[in-house]
Amino acid sequence: MKAFVMKEIGRVAFMDKPVPQPGPADAVVRTTRALICTSDSHTVQGGIGPRENLTLGHEAVGIVDVVGSEVKDFRPGDRVLVGAITPDWGDLAAQNGYPSQSGGPLGGFKFANSKDGVFAEYFHVNDADANLAKIPDGISDEDAVYCADMLSTGFMGAEHGNIPMGGTVAVLAQGPVGLMATAGARLRGAGLVIGVESVPSRQKLAQLYGADVIVDFTSEDVVERILELTGGQGVDTAIEALGAEVTFQTAVKVTKPGGTISNTGYFGEGEFVGIPRAEWGVGMADKTIATGLCPGGRLRMQRLLQVLETRRVDPSHLTTHEFPFDEMERAFEVSDKKLEDVVKVMITF
Numbered sequence: 001m002k003a004f005v006m007k008e009i010g011r012v013a014f015m016d017k018p019v020p021q022p023g024p025a026d027a028v029v030r031t032t033r034a035l036i037c038t039s040d041s042h043t044v045q046g047g048i049g050p051r052e053n054l055t056l057g058h059e060a061v062g063i064v065d066v067v068g069s070e071v072k073d074f075r076p077g078d079r080v081l082v083g084a085i086t087p088d089w090g091d092l093a094a095q096n097g098y099p100s101q102s103g104g105p106l107g108g109f110k111f112a113n114s115k116d117g118v119f120a121e122y123f124h125v126n127d128a129d130a131n132l133a134k135i136p137d138g139i140s141d142e143d144a145v146y147c148a149d150m151l152s153t154g155f156m157g158a159e160h161g162n163i164p165m166g167g168t169v170a171v172l173a174q175g176p177v178g179l180m181a182t183a184g185a186r187l188r189g190a191g192l193v194i195g196v197e198s199v200p201s202r203q204k205l206a207q208l209y210g211a212d213v214i215v216d217f218t219s220e221d222v223v224e225r226i227l228e229l230t231g232g233q234g235v236d237t238a239i240e241a242l243g244a245e246v247t248f249q250t251a252v253k254v255t256k257p258g259g260t261i262s263n264t265g266y267f268g269e270g271e272f273v274g275i276p277r278a279e280w281g282v283g284m285a286d287k288t289i290a291t292g293l294c295p296g297g298r299l300r301m302q303r304l305l306q307v308l309e310t311r312r313v314d315p316s317h318l319t320t321h322e323f324p325f326d327e328m329e330r331a332f333e334v335s336d337k338k339l340e341d342v343v344k345v346m347i348t349f
């Protein structure tokens with residue numbers, strides 16, 4: 001089968017690979033749609049260390065092709081969504097409520113990390129009964145595939161943010177995860193959602209997904225403006241959706257005592273991330289810093305699909321580009337170099 005791989009750090013290409021085979025509890029899925037993620041770029045840049053001929057991609061939907069002998073609830077032909085995170089559900093971290101950390105920190109992140117990913121004609125799913133979810137008839141593949149990571153991670157930002165009903169939320173950066181965090185904040189009952197973003201097309205999307213006010217960091221002081229918008233109090237919840245030290249520090253500065261800084265960003269550089277000491281109350285300001293990797297799993301995927309089924313959120317506005325799998329090299333370049341105001345690139349198989 002055809003697979004799109006990271007040959008080595010900094011180099012991607014197509015290659016032929018054998019179709020994977022399932023173990024007793026596993027499934028093999030024939031890919032129908034996939035999305036390219038900023039994480040794929042981080043991986044190719046060496047973010048998880050060197051890899052050779054690793055199939056990229058972790059956001060996909062498809063049709064079950066084969067199941068192992070112990071799989072109970074899925075059969076060949078089922079149309080399925082697979083979470084980007086595919087935990088080992090028997091692991092103690094999963095039993096403790098943190099499935100994405102099964103098998104060690106970030107251990108649930110297997111696709112395009114500890115095993116081949118989904119940018120291939122077929123891909124392997126461990127623990128199929130726990131990691132697959134059937135897609136209801138009324139939901140298209142193009143919408144469902146957003147549940148794999150974008151809705152899951154963005155909503156996690158809002159969930160971990162402990163947003164009070166009517167509370168104030170700042171979402172720092174309106175990339176696809178930030179946009180879904182914005183949508184999640186509105187769904188969680190925020191009374192005021194402030195979206196921080198400078199790109200006009202993303203500002204528009206932020207408003208569409210629920211931002212009441214846009215703050216443009218290129219023309220105004222973000223901290224000053226957010227304090228002004230909240231009567232000098234700061235926000236109940238600041239969601240970091242970029243993965244940059246300056247954004248993280250802004251999040252700490254604009255959060256009120258008792259509030260939560262909810263991180264979804266990937267911090268790929270340096271040995272430490274600095275916390276602004278004064279605004280942290282020299283360590284005593286009652287500000288909680290929450291971190292997380294989106295949990296995968298069938299139950300979570302079913303819940304996210306339910307959000308789509310009742311049209312609470314329409315993720316289709318995130319798709320700015322669409323390419324057939326054959327044109328993956330160009331598709332990856334558009335996403336990687338952030339060309340043409342890209343938000344998300346959809347791949348059709």
Ligand SMILES: [Zn+2]
Nearest residue numbers: 037039059149
């Ligand atoms: Zn992703």
